[in-house]
């Protein structure tokens with residue numbers, strides 16, 4: 689019998705996670721939403737449920753696109769539930785790679801030897817991460833991102849779609865790298881940085 693997975697969140701990222709989880713053999717037992725208005729409604733081949741419907745110790749995956757929300761909820765819920773990692777079957781994971789609980793790895797991702805990915809991260813479709821790079825908890829590498837070797841991507845970083853970073857560079861915690869940008873030097877925490885080469889344009893928040 690298929691193992692049950694409860695998905696916390698009812699948005700676009702929840703659908704992406706559900707599609708991959710089904711490919712991995714899970715049955716989606718429900719999409720958990722905090723508001724009770726839509727409980728019992730059908731959603732993406734399953735139904736919307738509330739907190740009381742999720743048994744203690746169940747497999748739960750936190751599928752919010754917002755980094756802060758996903759990480760905060762994840763840190764609370766991991767005491768009460770089993771939080772798996774969800775990895776698309778087409779991803780290539782080399783020897784020595786470590787991936788934390790609650791992290792989603794999408795289709796055609798490549799993780800080179802000794803890459804470390806923290807908890808509650810999103811490594812989206814087509815991302816390439818070279819040897820020994822580190823992704824801290826709650827970050828999101830959007831589709832097509834290219835991370836060269838020995839980089840450090842901070843906690844809750846949003847690394848925009850199609851962006852890249854050259855080797856041995858670091859992006860500080862809570863920073864946003866704009867879509868299609870090229871990072872060629874260290875970027876401080878709490879910044880928004882865009883362009884090629886990337887430049888800080890403002891503080892994040």
Ligand SMILES: CC(C)(COP(=O)(O)OP(=O)(O)OC[C@H]1O[C@@H](n2cnc3c(N)ncnc32)[C@H](O)[C@@H]1OP(=O)(O)O)[C@@H](O)C(=O)NCCC(=O)NCCS
Nearest residue numbers: 830831847848849864865866867868869880881882883889
């Ligand atoms: C970086 C980003 C967050 C900035 O958004 P914002 O705070 O609303 O900023 P604005 O749109 O007001 O842009 C501010 C300036 O930066 C420029 N800019 C914004 N994003 C840029 C980018 N990706 N590359 C180059 N320049 C960019 C704008 O042209 C504008 O320049 P100007 O002041 O000379 O007109 C956003 O543009 C972005 O790239 N988000 C990533 C989206 C993404 O990857 N989504 C994938 C989801 S999976």
